[in-house]
Amino acid sequence: xxxxxxxxxxxxxxxxxxxxxxxxVPVRVHSANDxxxxxxxxxxxxxxxxxxxxxxEFDIELAEPGSGDADAELRVTWDSGRWRVERGDFAAEFNPxxxxxxxxxxxxxxxxxxxxxxxxxxxxxxxxxFLLHAASAIRNGKAFVFAGVSGAGKTTIASLAPAxxxxxxxxxxxxxxxxxxxxxxxxxxxxxxxKPGENVCAPIAGLYLLEKGPLNHIAPVNAAEASRAFLANxxxxxEDQELVRSVFHSACEFVDQVxxxxxxxxxxxxxxxxLT
Amino acid sequence: xSRRLYVARSRSVAARKLGDEMLIMSGRDSTLxxxxxxxxxxxxxxxxxxxxxxxxxxxxxxxxxVERGEALQDAVALVEGLAEHGILLLSSxxxxxxxxxxxxxx
Numbered sequence: 001x002x003x004x005x006x007x008x009x010x011x012x013x014x015x016x017x018x019x020x021x022x023x024x025v026p027v028r029v030h031s032a033n034d035x036x037x038x039x040x041x042x043x044x045x046x047x048x049x050x051x052x053x054x055x056x057e058f059d060i061e062l063a064e065p066g067s068g069d070a071d072a073e074l075r076v077t078w079d080s081g082r083w084r085v086e087r088g089d090f091a092a093e094f095n096p097x098x099x100x101x102x103x104x105x106x107x108x109x110x111x112x113x114x115x116x117x118x119x120x121x122x123x124x125x126x127x128x129x130f131l132l133h134a135a136s137a138i139r140n141g142k143a144f145v146f147a148g149v150s151g152a153g154k155t156t157i158a159s160l161a162p163a164x165x166x167x168x169x170x171x172x173x174x175x176x177x178x179x180x181x182x183x184x185x186x187x188x189x190x191x192x193x194x195k196p197g198e199n200v201c202a203p204i205a206g207l208y209l210l211e212k213g214p215l216n217h218i219a220p221v222n223a224a225e226a227s228r229a230f231l232a233n234x235x236x237x238x239e240d241q242e243l244v245r246s247v248f249h250s251a252c253e254f255v256d257q258v259x260x261x262x263x264x265x266x267x268x269x270x271x272x273x274x275l276t
Numbered sequence: 277x278s279r280r281l282y283v284a285r286s287r288s289v290a291a292r293k294l295g296d297e298m299l300i301m302s303g304r305d306s307t308l309x310x311x312x313x314x315x316x317x318x319x320x321x322x323x324x325x326x327x328x329x330x331x332x333x334x335x336x337x338x339x340x341x342v343e344r345g346e347a348l349q350d351a352v353a354l355v356e357g358l359a360e361h362g363i364l365l366l367s368s369x370x371x372x373x374x375x376x377x378x379x380x381x382x
Contacts, residue, residue: 223294224310231301231308241303245290248301252292 021049021199023120023129023174023185028054029112033062036107043109044188046199056094056119060112061104070110076118076237083238085118087111094119117172117189118237125243128250129176131235134207135191136168136184137161143184143202144275145173146263147233148210153265155192157210160269169197172235175204175254182258206259206275213264216271226260227252283331283355283364284324284371291319304362314340315354322364324371328355 018037019028026049031037041048072088082101085092090111094101105111121131134147135154139162146157158170168174168184171191176183182204186197209221209229221229231251236244265271285291288303298311298319311319314336321331332351337344358364365371 224297224299227292227294227299228308228310236306241288244301244303244306248290248299249292252294252299 018044019049019051019054020044020047020116020188021051022047022116022187023124023176024201025055025120025123026051026053027056027058027116027119029058029060031060031062033060033107036060036062039107039109040112043113044196046186046196047188054099055123056099056101058092058094058100058115059102061102063104063106065106065108067106068111074114074118074237076122076239078238078240083118083122085115085237087114090115096122113189117235120174121235121237122243124174124176125236125238125247125250127177128253129174129182130247130250130254131187132173132175132230133171133233133235134173135170136173136197137165138168138184138200138202139165139272139275141202142205143168145175145184145204145207146210147173147207147229149233152210153212153267154210156212156267157265157271158191158193160267160272162269162272165272166198166200167193167195168200170195176201177250178203182254204258206261207255208261208263208275211262211264212267214266215264216266216274217264218261218274219264221260221262223252223255226255230255230260279368280327280329281352281355282324282326282367282370283318283322283328283359284367285319285322286362286365289363300363302362307361309358309361309363315358318351318354319358319364322355324365324367328352 016037017028017030018040019026069088074087077084082093082095090105092103092115103115134145135158136143136145148154155170168186170193172187172189174185174187183201184204185201186199188196190196236247289300291300296313298316300309317335321335332348336347355364359366
């Protein structure tokens with residue numbers, strides 16, 4: 001038994017790994033392929049950490065390049081104590097209790113990116129947080145979150161941010177409940193801007209529902225409308241009734257605590273002067 | 277209406293009242309529904325025990341001064357629509373026990 005344990009430990013030590021921390025959750029990825037890990041290191045630069053702690057660990061098994069269809073339907077199901085996540089280009093499973101899992105995919109950055117997004121939506125859902133179709137940035141110590149579907153202006157408002165603003169993302173915002181307030185964290189998930197966010201966080205000052213228009217205008221939104229708009233922008237993949245209910249109530253709590261506005265804007269930098 | 281209709285809220289949904297509106301999310305397919313004021317009254321009264329016609333008479337006709345037959349017809353159409361989406365359960369028999377009022381626990 002002792003020999004077997006020693007062999008396992010040595011195997012584990014010999015295996016290459018990288019730890020990617022998004023939203024304060026370090027996820028360690030093991031792979032025997034150094035080129036693949038190097039690609040992840042470049043893609044998630046700014047989110048790679050050297051700490052010894054890992055909130056989750058994944059073993060990667062690489063398939064032939066180009067195998068699988070990334071446009072195939074995504075399925076996220078709960079089965080025998082594990083989450084199973086499948087799309088044409090990858091298959092992953094992880095156990096939330098042991099915090100370990102495995103991913104089979106071809107050596108591309110997009111499949112694991114999808115797994116990361118899904119993993120974080122599931123983790124956040126348990127704690128009243130969300131991944132949101134939204135740009136976000138920090139200015140004067142406060143995070144501003146701009147939600148909207150494609151074409152609503154997420155990338156535009158992110159690119160108009162003044163020099164003293166710190167971009168968190170132009171595509172997928174990471175929102176976590178932090179004590180009695182909500183905080184937004186930077187993510188490496190990029191939109192049209194193609195620029196990852198900074199790996200920092202700040203309390204959320206407001207959620208702005210984006211709309212391009214002929215003038216800059218901010219108007220408060222009532223709770224029902226805010227909840228509808230918020231839920232329409234939450235990323236959620238799991239086919240699980242309990243989690244759906246949990247996300248719904250968390251969304252209602254969020255709009256109850258965070259001011260929500262409709263922000264109509266013309267695409268120039270003056271819009272940022274209206275945000276306080 | 278020739279027979280009594282009983283309505284109960286589905287347990288597979290999440291609901292929250294915000295202002296005068298009720299937001300309901302289906303746990304089955306994450307579809308979001310918004311109920312207006314009248315539909316919210318029906319939803320809140322759908323305890324599975326009280327017949328729909330009594331709910332309409334007590335909660336809708338008195339509050340909104342509408343004619344009973346017309347109100348009941350609208351209510352039936354509404355609850356049937358919600359039932360199709362799995363938001364409400366419909367039955368010709370009571371779907372729950374009555375609330376015990378004034379019961380003394382020993």
